[in-house]
Amino acid sequence: MAEKALKAKCLLCGSEFTKAGMTKHLQSCLPKDIDNSLKQKDLKRHPFFHILVTGSDSPEYWLHLKVKSESGLKDLDQFFRDIWLECCGHMSAFSYQRNDLPMNRKLKNVLSPGMELLYQYDFGSTTELLVKVIAEYKGSIQKNKSIQILARNEAPEILCNECGKSPAVQICTECQWDEAGWLCQSCADEHECGEDMLLPVVNSPRTGVCAYTG
Numbered sequence: 001m002a003e004k005a006l007k008a009k010c011l012l013c014g015s016e017f018t019k020a021g022m023t024k025h026l027q028s029c030l031p032k033d034i035d036n037s038l039k040q041k042d043l044k045r046h047p048f049f050h051i052l053v054t055g056s057d058s059p060e061y062w063l064h065l066k067v068k069s070e071s072g073l074k075d076l077d078q079f080f081r082d083i084w085l086e087c088c089g090h091m092s093a094f095s096y097q098r099n100d101l102p103m104n105r106k107l108k109n110v111l112s113p114g115m116e117l118l119y120q121y122d123f124g125s126t127t128e129l130l131v132k133v134i135a136e137y138k139g140s141i142q143k144n145k146s147i148q149i150l151a152r153n154e155a156p157e158i159l160c161n162e163c164g165k166s167p168a169v170q171i172c173t174e175c176q177w178d179e180a181g182w183l184c185q186s187c188a189d190e191h192e193c194g195e196d197m198l199l200p201v202v203n204s205p206r207t208g209v210c211a212y213t214g
């Protein structure tokens with residue numbers, strides 16, 4: 001799968017950037033956003049982290065997040081499950097330099113800028129994420145929102161392995177390992193492995209894995 005230079009939108013200012021440009025952009029856009037919101041209203045300042053989450057084996061899937069430092073690893077875990085991962089309630093874990101981190105730890109007691117954690121969901125058909133701490137700030141936080149999405153990758157367009165013409169919308173879990181399982185709807189309808197083997201293509205590093213349907 002070739003990684004095209006897809007652009008995604010910064011949800012703070014609306015400008016569009018590639019994956020490489022977004023990290024740089026947010027390092028200037030986020031402090032500006034903090035300044036602006038503090039000028040507008042006299043809001044309480046909370047410490048938060050700017051975090052970049054990327055699929056280990058599929059870096060075309062990524063999220064920039066603003067996460068309240070008071071929240072816990074278990075809140076991040078729940079967030080990853082909701083947006084990207086949850087299929088059958090598998091186990092998951094965060095680790096740093098091969099040491100597992102307890103889920104009840106608060107981010108402020110674990111994270112610091114520059115640090116990179118590993119996150120694994122499902123120890124059978126594992127989806128692994130890299131959690132990189134870009135920076136820490138103090139600023140206003142959206143009400144009742146301990147985690148806010150700053151930017152998210154656009155769904156990569158992957159062409160059907162059979163006809164090579166239309167975008168794939170289904171994945172055959174039997175055939176996907178030899179790069180033959182990504183199918184457009186009409187090729188999926190005729191696919192020999194049958195409907196039970198098919199999973200929908202979704203914008204997640206867990207697309208086509210286990211029973212993940214988005």
Ligand SMILES: [Zn+2]
Pocket residue numbers: 010011012013014015025026029030
């Ligand atoms: Zn921006």
Ligand SMILES: [Zn+2]
Pocket residue numbers: 087088089090210211212
């Ligand atoms: Zn599962």
Ligand SMILES: [Zn+2]
Pocket residue numbers: 160161162163164165166183184185186187188
């Ligand atoms: Zn096709």
Ligand SMILES: [Zn+2]
Pocket residue numbers: 172173174175181191192193194197
């Ligand atoms: Zn198949």
